[in-house]
Amino acid sequence: MHTEPTVSACGADEDGPAAELCAPRRGRPRSEAAEQAIFAAVEDLMESGKSLSELSVERIAAAAGVGKATIYRRWPNKEALLVEVVARLESPLPEPSGGTVREELVRMVDYMRKRGLAKRSRWMLKSALSQMNAWPELREAYQEQVVKPRRELARAIVRRGVDEGVLRSDLDVELVCEIIIGPILLRSVLWDEAPLDDPDLAEQMVDAVLNGVGAQPSGGRSR
Amino acid sequence: MHTEPTVSACGADEDGPAAELCAPRRGRPRSEAAEQAIFAAVEDLMESGKSLSELSVERIAAAAGVGKATIYRRWPNKEALLVEVVARLESPLPEPSGGTVREELVRMVDYMRKRGLAKRSRWMLKSALSQMNAWPELREAYQEQVVKPRRELARAIVRRGVDEGVLRSDLDVELVCEIIIGPILLRSVLWDEAPLDDPDLAEQMVDAVLNGVGAQPSGGRSR
DNA sequence: AGTTTGCGATACGGGTCCGTCTCGTATCGA
DNA sequence: TCGATACGAGACGGACCCGTATCGCAAACT
Numbered sequence: 136m137h138t139e140p141t142v143s144a145c146g147a148d149e150d151g152p153a154a155e156l157c158a159p160r161r162g163r164p165r166s167e168a169a170e171q172a173i174f175a176a177v178e179d180l181m182e183s184g185k186s187l188s189e190l191s192v193e194r195i196a197a198a199a200g201v202g203k204a205t206i207y208r209r210w211p212n213k214e215a216l217l218v219e220v221v222a223r224l225e226s227p228l229p230e231p232s233g234g235t236v237r238e239e240l241v242r243m244v245d246y247m248r249k250r251g252l253a254k255r256s257r258w259m260l261k262s263a264l265s266q267m268n269a270w271p272e273l274r275e276a277y278q279e280q281v282v283k284p285r286r287e288l289a290r291a292i293v294r295r296g297v298d299e300g301v302l303r304s305d306l307d308v309e310l311v312c313e314i315i316i317g318p319i320l321l322r323s324v325l326w327d328e329a330p331l332d333d334p335d336l337a338e339q340m341v342d343a344v345l346n347g348v349g350a351q352p353s354g355g356r357s358r
Numbered sequence: 359m360h361t362e363p364t365v366s367a368c369g370a371d372e373d374g375p376a377a378e379l380c381a382p383r384r385g386r387p388r389s390e391a392a393e394q395a396i397f398a399a400v401e402d403l404m405e406s407g408k409s410l411s412e413l414s415v416e417r418i419a420a421a422a423g424v425g426k427a428t429i430y431r432r433w434p435n436k437e438a439l440l441v442e443v444v445a446r447l448e449s450p451l452p453e454p455s456g457g458t459v460r461e462e463l464v465r466m467v468d469y470m471r472k473r474g475l476a477k478r479s480r481w482m483l484k485s486a487l488s489q490m491n492a493w494p495e496l497r498e499a500y501q502e503q504v505v506k507p508r509r510e511l512a513r514a515i516v517r518r519g520v521d522e523g524v525l526r527s528d529l530d531v532e533l534v535c536e537i538i539i540g541p542i543l544l545r546s547v548l549w550d551e552a553p554l555d556d557p558d559l560a561e562q563m564v565d566a567v568l569n570g571v572g573a574q575p576s577g578g579r580s581r
Numbered sequence: 582a583g584t585t586t587g588c589g590a591t592a593c594g595g596g597t598c599c600g601t602c603t604c605g606t607a608t609c610g611a
Numbered sequence: 612t613c614g615a616t617a618c619g620a621g622a623c624g625g626a627c628c629c630g631t632a633t634c635g636c637a638a639a640c641t
Contacts, residue, residue, distance in 0.1 A: 160585090160586070160587095160639090160640095161584080161585050161586065161639085161640060161641090162584075162585035162586020162587065162638080162639060162640070163585075163586045163587045163588080163637070163638045163639045163640090164586085164587075164638080164639065165586090165587065165588095166587070166588070169587090169588075169589095186411075186493075188411040191627080191628060191629080192628080192629070192630085193627085193628070193629085194628095196589095200589085201588085201589075202588065202589040202590060202591085203589095203590090203591090203629090203630085203631095204587090204588080204589080204590090204630095204631085204632085205587080205588065205589075207629095207630065207631080208587075208588095211630095212629080212630075213628095213629075213630095270409075300573055301572065301573055302571055302572060302573055303566075303570075303571055303572070303573045304573070306562075306566055306571060307562075309552075310541070310562060310563065310566060311566070311571050313540075313541040313544050313545060313563075314537070314540075314541045314563070314566055314567060314571055315571070316544070317536075317537075317540030317541040317542075317543065317544040318533070318536040318537045318540035319540075320540065320544055320548065321536050321539070321540040321543055321544070322536060324548065325543065325547065329532075339529075339530075339533060340533065340536075340537070343526075343529055343533060343534070343537055344537060344567070344570065344571055345570055345571060345572035346570045346572055347526075347567065347568055347569045347570025347571075347572075348525055348526055348529060348534050348537055348538070348567055348568060348570075349524065349525060349526070349567075349568035349569060349570075350523055350524055350525055350526050350527070384609080384610060384611085384614080384615050384616065385608080385609060385610075385614080385615035385616020385617060386607070386608040386609045386610095386615080386616045386617040386618075387608080387609060387616085387617075388616090388617065388618095389617070389618070392617090392618075392619095414597075414598055414599080415598080415599070415600085416597085416598070416599085417598095419619095423619085424618085424619070425618065425619040425620060425621080426599090426600080426601095426619095426620090426621085427600095427601085427602085427603095427617095427618080427619080427620090428617080428618065428619075430599095430600065430601080431617080431618095434600095435599080435600075436598095436599075436600095
C-alpha cells in the first residue's frame with residue numbers, strides 16, 4: 136500500500152535541504168542548526184588546509200558535532216554534499232557600478248585579489264584544479280556556479296571597452312580577458328607566497344596591461 | 359652484530375636509486391629495468407588522468423608489473439617515490455638563443471603552451487596546486503625542480519629587456535613577469551577547454567602584452 | 582495519548598590503502 | 612658451490628573510509 140496518504144508528494148527521497156516548501160513532514164522537523172553546523176564544519180576544514188581527499192564524511196560529522204546519519208539523511212553521498220557546499224560558496228559577485236571601463240576592470244581584479252586573501256575561496260580555487268579533475272560532478276558544479284559567471288562578467292566588461300573604443304578591437308575578446316585576469320589569478324591561485332596585500336595592486340596590473348609593458352612610446356601599436 | 363663487514367658503508371639504509379657508485383652490493387644487483395618500469399608506470403598513470411590520491415603504491419606496482427617490495431626496497435614510502443618522479447619530470451628548459459627580447463619571450467611562452475599540451479606536464483601542473491598543498495615535501499620538490507628555474511628564466515629575460523630599453527623600467531620586474539606568463543598559464547593550467555593548438559598564440563600574447571590592450575594610441579603611456 | 586520522524590552515537594560489512602613480511606626463484610660476488 | 616641479495620606475488624595487520632543499520636531519546640503532528 137503506497138498510496139501517499141497525506142504527505143510525501145515531495146519527490147522520491149531526494150528533497151535536499153531546500154525543500155521546506157513542499158510538505159510539512161509529519162514527524163520531528165529537521166534541525167536547521169545541524170545543517171548550518173555541517174556547512175560550517177566543511178568550510179572550517181577547508182580553511183584549515185585539508186585537501187579534498189581528506190574531507191571524509193566521518194571527519195565532517197565529527198567536526199560538526201553531528202551524527203553521520205544526519206548527513207546521509209540530507210545528502211545521498213559525500214559528493215552531493217560537497218557539490219552543494221561548492222554551490223553555496225561565494226556567490227556575491229560584484230555588480231557593475233557604472234564607472235569607466237578601466238574602473239570596472241580595476242574593481243574586478245581587486246575583487247579577485249581580495250578573494251585570494253580569503254582562505255575558503257583559496258581552497259576552492261586550488262582544489263578546483265587537480266582533484267576535481269577526477270571528479271567531474273564537483274568540477275561541473277564549480278565551473279557552473281563560480282567560474283562561468285566570473286568569466287562572463289569579464290567578457291562583458293571587455294566587450295563594453297571595445298565598443299567604447301577604450302580597448303583594442305583587433306584582438307580576440309577571450310585573449311584580452313586572459314591578459315587582464317591572468318596575472319591576478321597567477322598570484323592568487325598558483326603562487327602561494329606572492330603578496331596580495333597591496334591595495335593598489337589591481338590598479339597597477341590593469342594599467343600595465345592597458346598601456347603595455349613594452350617601452351617604445353609609439354612602437355607596434357598600429358600592428 | 360652490526361659491524362658492517364665489507365660493504366654497507368653507503369649510508370644507513372637510504373641509498374636511493376642513485377647510489378650505484380658507493381658499494382658493489384654483494385648479492386644480486388637491483389634491476390634497472392624494474393626501476394624504469396616503475397617510473398614509466400607512474401607517468402602512464404598520470405597521463406591516464408589519475409589524480410594524486412589515486413596513485414597508490416599497489417596500483418603503481420601492478421601497472422609496472424612489479425612487486426610492492428621492489429618499490430619499498432628503493433624508496434622508504436610513497437612520498438619519496440613521488441618526490442623523485444617530480445624531480446625527474448621535465449627538466450629540459452629552453453636555453454637562451456641570442457635573439458631579441460621579444461623573440462625570447464615568445465619562445466618562452468610558446469614553450470609553456472606546448473608543455474600545456476603534454477598530458478604529463480599538465481598533470482603535474484595541476485596536481486601541484488591543490489594536493490601538494492597538503493603535502494609540503496612534494497610541493498617543495500616541485501617548486502625547486504620545476505617552478506623556480508622557470509621563474510628565474512622569465513626574470514632574466516625581463517631584466518634584459520629593461521636593460522636594453524625594450525621593456526618599461528618603471529614597473530616591478532615581478533609584475534612584468536606575471537603579466538607575460540599569466541595568460542598562457544591561465545590557459546594551460548586553469549582552464550581545461552581552452553585551445554592551445556594555435557602555433558601563433560604565443561606571439562599574439564606577447565605582442566598584445568607588449569603593446570597593451572588599451573586602444574588610445576598615445577594615451578597613458580607617459581603615466 | 583500515540584505516531585512519526587529527526588537526533589547523536591556507534592557498530593557493522595565491505596572496501597582500499599600502507600608498509601612489512603614471507604614465500605619460492607633468480608642472479609650476482611667470493 | 613655458497614651466501615647474499617634481488618625478484619614477483621601475495622598474505623597480513625592496522626588504519627581509514629563509505630554507506631547502512633540500530634540504539635535510546637527528543638520533538639513535532641493528529
